[in-house]
Amino acid sequence: ERPLFSPSRRPAAAAAAAPGPGAESRYRLLGIVAAGAKRTAFITDNGRRTDVGVGDRLGGWTVREIGRDQVTLAAPAGEVVLKLTPAPPEAPKPQ
Numbered sequence: 001e002r003p004l005f006s007p008s009r010r011p012a013a014a015a016a017a018a019p020g021p022g023a024e025s026r027y028r029l030l031g032i033v034a035a036g037a038k039r040t041a042f043i044t045d046n047g048r049r050t051d052v053g054v055g056d057r058l059g060g061w062t063v064r065e066i067g068r069d070q071v072t073l074a075a076p077a078g079e080v081v082l083k084l085t086p087a088p089p090e091a092p093k094p095q
Helices: none
Strands: 026-034 037-043 048-052 059-068 068-077 078-083
Touching: 026 068, 026 078, 037 059
Parallel strands: none
Antiparallel strands: 026 037, 037 048, 059 068, 068 078
């Protein structure tokens, strides 16, 4: 909150900047698991799978809500909703 080596002892402006557009193209919701009141979402970030819960940070975004089939990410610039979509079909295997 108050950087030691900053003369003003205030966070840098770049740290407060919005993560930028493109969360819909960068992240893909793979699935959601609910166990009682706890929900975990499985999201890929450019091919790397990440497990997140409500309140977790994801590249400048905060997981605000995990629904039955969607996840809401929030940032100072606004919100993005990632919807669960079926995986593309696999190519048939030769026999």
